[in-house]
Amino acid sequence: MTATATCAGAPSSSSTNWDAINWPAVEQEVRRLQIRIAKAEREMRPGKVKSLQWILTHSYSAKLLAVRRVSTNQGAKTPGVDRVIWNTGRKKQNAVGTLNRRGYRTQPLKRIYIPKSNGKLRPLSIPVMKCRAMQALHLLAVEPVIECNADRNAYGFRPKRSTADAIEQCFKVLARKSAPKWVLEGDIRACFDEIRHEWLEANIQGDKVVLRKWLKAGYVERNRFNVTFKGTPQGGVISPTLLIGTLTGLEQAVDSAVATSDKVNVVSYADDFVVTASSREILEDKVKPAIEEFLRERGLELSQEKTKITQIEEGFDFLGQNVRKYKGKMLIKPSKSNVKTFLRKVRETIKSQPTCRTENLIRRLNPMIRGWANYHRHVVAKETFGRVDNCIFQALWSWAKRRHPTKGRRWIKARYFRREGSRNWVFMVSFRDGKEKSKTLSLFSASSVPIKRHVKIRSAANPYDPQYDSYFVERSARRPGKRN
Secondary structure, three states: OOHHHHOOOOOOHHHOOHHHOOHHHHHHHHHHHHHHHHHHHHOOOHHHHHHHHHHHHOOHHHHHHHHHHHHHOHHHHOOOOOOOOOOOHHHHHHHHOOOOOOOOOOOOEEEEEEEOOOOOEEEEEEOOHHHHHHHHHHHHHHHHHHHHHOOOOEOOOOOOOOHHHHHHHHHHHHOOOOOOOEEEEEEEOOHHHHOEHHHHHHHOOOOHHHHHHHHOOOEEEOOEEEOOOEOOOEOEOOHHHHHHHHHOOHHHHHHOOOOHHHOOEEEEEOOEEEEEEOOHHHHHHHHHHHHHHHHHHOOOOEOOOOOEEEEOOOOEEEOOEEEEEEOOEEEEEEOHHHHHHHHHHHHHHHHOOOOOOHHHHHHHHHHHHHHHHHHOOOOOOHHHHHHHHHHHHHHHHHHHHHHOOOOOHHHHHHHHEEEEOOEEEEEEEEEEOOOOOEEEEEOOOHHHOOOOOOOOOOOOOOOOOHHHHHHHHHHHHHOOOOOO
């Protein structure tokens, strides 16, 4: 039996070859149910939403997608406390049959810590593969509901939205001459770790029993079990969407506390947000208390060290970019801290490879440079790209001199730096890859990325509403193709 026949969820897991699954048909079946869930939510029919969510979470197609997601994402090779990973087609196929609500028991999460940009450590909790798949399965049913109710100008962890949309919204509300001149930079302290479980269970429209099991799963740190009384773990597949559901209503809470003439706008990306206003007093006396009250109900609070009020002429950093007016003209550039962090990462990569082959170093650096430059390609970044390219050149020149301390500058230049088109001093290497012909590999230049203004997504656009299907198709067609 082929995978096409599995869309309704009838066959057993052993009847399908994982490598032969018709994924477009599976995705189409799941999307059909998600659209129905979103329609029922827009029509304010909670009973219908609940029944459709039950159908989706018991659908074989949805289980296939859930297993595929957790077995192919970046954390697929990182096991939980049971040290199990799904790295073969047989294991993935067998896993599909285990995603049942009846008898489901969670296992504690594995707690690790990853460094933050400020030098502190961020706790990360890793569920076992089965719990990840169960979260991915129920996420398929919860996300359409969250998307229907989310704030119009919330852009983090939502399908079809990005940081570029949030930055472009900042430009739209601040660029005009009559735009507000004061900005509240908001940050929620330990947002994932502090959300009240009671609030989540009462307000997230999904399977309450399964949700409660995830929230109370606990975690293991240094071979010791710890109970969780609050928060949703960073590292959980469904946690970002639960965060969006928790912060839904922030815009409404702020709008209800101010007048239209106060020029208040809210732009948020996950737990980072900015609020504009015509005066500092409005932000201090109206907006900030309204936000604090909104967060308090959910067990959250503002980070006092990161929350501040500034004038637009002084500028502020948001999502790695600096938003500021220069003599009345709005310019958005890569933030100094973001550039510094990126260059530190590049220099550390170069220094950690003192004896590696040149082509291997280029292969490690190119994705880093390309990814960073593409992130900033929508803002005023051309000058910054040039400075970054120069700093990387200096680091590579030092790397080459350390490799050959007895060689002169001309010899080093001839070995590692060549001319490519109109560019001189290009870090480049020619090598033979196995039995193939000689290949040439050159370092990617950030300056080669063209600056192109980003077109912001429509605030009301919903990927689970069929009336926007043509809009998203056109929007995808305008995106530049991926580069190798």
